[in-house]
Amino acid sequence: MANPGLITRWNRRLETRWAAPDYSGWLLLGLAIFFFGAATNTMSGWLYVMSGVMAALLGVAAVLPTRAVLGLTLSRAPIRPVSVGEPLWVEVTLNNPTGKPRSLLQVCDRIPAALGPTPEIAVASLDPGLPFLWRYSLTPKHRGIYRWQQLDLRTAEPLGLFWSCRPQTVPAAAIVYPLVLPLKQCPLIDSLGQDQGALYHRDRTSQDAQEGMTRALRPYRWGDPTRMIHWRTSARYGELRVRELEQFSSSQGVTFCLDTRMSWDAEQFEQAVTAVASLHHYALNCGLSACLWTADTGIVQGHHPVLSTLAGVAADGRGSAPLPNTPLIWLGAKLPNTPLPSGSQWLRWQTPWDRQQGDTPHKTWDIDPRQLLAPQLQGLKT
Numbered sequence: 001m002a003n004p005g006l007i008t009r010w011n012r013r014l015e016t017r018w019a020a021p022d023y024s025g026w027l028l029l030g031l032a033i034f035f036f037g038a039a040t041n042t043m044s045g046w047l048y049v050m051s052g053v054m055a056a057l058l059g060v061a062a063v064l065p066t067r068a069v070l071g072l073t074l075s076r077a078p079i080r081p082v083s084v085g086e087p088l089w090v091e092v093t094l095n096n097p098t099g100k101p102r103s104l105l106q107v108c109d110r111i112p113a114a115l116g117p118t119p120e121i122a123v124a125s126l127d128p129g130l131p132f133l134w135r136y137s138l139t140p141k142h143r144g145i146y147r148w149q150q151l152d153l154r155t156a157e158p159l160g161l162f163w164s165c166r167p168q169t170v171p172a173a174a175i176v177y178p179l180v181l182p183l184k185q186c187p188l189i190d191s192l193g194q195d196q197g198a199l200y201h202r203d204r205t206s207q208d209a210q211e212g213m214t215r216a217l218r219p220y221r222w223g224d225p226t227r228m229i230h231w232r233t234s235a236r237y238g239e240l241r242v243r244e245l246e247q248f249s250s251s252q253g254v255t256f257c258l259d260t261r262m263s264w265d266a267e268q269f270e271q272a273v274t275a276v277a278s279l280h281h282y283a284l285n286c287g288l289s290a291c292l293w294t295a296d297t298g299i300v301q302g303h304h305p306v307l308s309t310l311a312g313v314a315a316d317g318r319g320s321a322p323l324p325n326t327p328l329i330w331l332g333a334k335l336p337n338t339p340l341p342s343g344s345q346w347l348r349w350q351t352p353w354d355r356q357q358g359d360t361p362h363k364t365w366d367i368d369p370r371q372l373l374a375p376q377l378q379g380l381k382t
Contacts, residue, residue: 002133005119015154015165019062025161028054058161065155065164068312071098073124074107074168075153084322086206087137088115094123094132102126104157107134107187110150110167115140115174143178143273145312147171161308177307178270181278181374188365189283189381192254217241221304253289255324256280259332260295266317268349268369272331273310275347275373279329293328295319330362338359 016022021029032054039047064371077091092109096102105123119136126132140146148172156163220240233241256276266274276292283290286304291301292309296319300309325338327343330336333350339361340346348363365380367373 002079012165012293013217015163016167019065019162019164021062021162022156022160023250025058025061029058031217032301036115048081054178057159061159061161063157064337065162068102068155068157069105069153069164069166071104072096072153073362074153076170076172079172079174081177081311082140083177084140086139087268088140088176089135089137090119090172090174092134092170094134094153096126096128099128102157104155106150106152106154108294109136109148110152111138111148112146114144115146140174140176142272143176143311145308146174146176151175169361174301178277180281180376181274183378185279185378186279186282186380188345188377189254189279189286189288208225212338217243221244224303227285233311253291254283255291255293255299255326257293257323257328257330258310258313259330259334259336260313260315260319261317261336262315262332262334263317264333265369268333269315271367271369271373272349273313275367275377276308276331277307278374278377288364293321293324297321298322335362341374360362 011020015225025047032051035047035054036051037052038044038157042284061108065330075093075095077093078087078091082088090109090111092107094107096107103123105126106120107123108118108120110118117139121134122133123138126281151168151170152165153168154163154165176259217230218241220229220242224242228242228243229241256279258272277327280290280292281303290306291299292306293299294309296313298321299308300306323338323340325341327345329347330340331346331347331349333348337344343363346362347367349367349369367376
């Protein structure tokens with residue numbers, strides 16, 4: 001018995017290089033062979049005519065689809081980064097620079113399997129010089145940096161007996177940020193100001209103090225906190241404008257260090273990445289200068305650079321970037337071999353029965369990986 005996978009690969013190879021028969025094409029080919037065999041046995045002229053007509057139809061149906069896809073081009077628009085669970089919009093444009101109209105086309109986007117099934121669309125007609133815009137959405141369930149580059153243009157026009165496919169290389173990259181939890185409070189971040197002799201709580205007083213510290217106005221970028229929008233200027237320019245505040249001193253900064261050198265449980269590591277993204281976002285909303293450190297990248301600053309780094313981070317044990325010398329927040333199940341700077345804190349992933357006993361040289365906050373993350377971050381207990 002033939003291997004189904006081998007048949008599929010052979011049919012795919014035949015379709016992309018020339019044309020592959022559809023089910024109806026195989027059926028008509030079988031009938032043509034049958035009538036030709038019957039005509040050979042009976043020497044009947046009308047059977048020869050029927051087999052010849054079928055063979056001619058098969059020949060026309062095999063040649064025309066290969067010509068129908070020639071000269072057509074495909075292009076993409078840049079894909080805007082999104083977070084897990086948000087719709088990821090992809091735009092593909094089909095162009096017909098030839099002088100003849102084309103019809104009965106099918107476009108398939110060979111996306112990574114992690115993003116879902118292969119999206120496809122049928123195009124009834126495509127006039128010369130009039131591009132066809134295909135816009136579809138995906139809902140990614142996992143963070144990551146997804147790259148793919150193949151678009152398939154298929155047709156069985158005009159008889160539907162043979163399929164011809166011409167793949168085109170059109171690179172695409174989609175960045176899916178980790179989930180950012182909407183934290184209303186976080187003792188881990190709120191305590192930083194108290195430890196350093198200043199109050200960094202996100203209350204009305206600190207917000208009023210920031211009103212007079214605006215450095216400049218810039219266009220709104222995805223992920224910017226809505227409270228930083230300058231509505232009067234936005235109404236004047238007709239687009240959202242965001243206030244840029246003066247940078248805080250280094251004593252008001254916080255560095256999140258994600259342990260990527262140790263061997264993590266996959267679910268726990270994803271939980272730790274979500275925690276970093278959520279704490280970083282919360283710290284920025286509190287007016288702190290926050291940054292991220294990993295063994296691969298070192299120090300990364302900025303809202304979007306941090307989220308992009310977290311989208312592609314992996315606990316692969318590689319990287320040799322030195323730890324910062326300033327107090328930091330370490331996220332991991334174990335402390336690193338290198339001692340943490342004085343004043344650092346430890347966000348520890350351990351179940352209650354696996355927790356290390358004894359005192360640690362740093363303030364420790366425990367995360368139970370079996371529980372929901374958001375309530376734990378909002379009510380951390382040492």
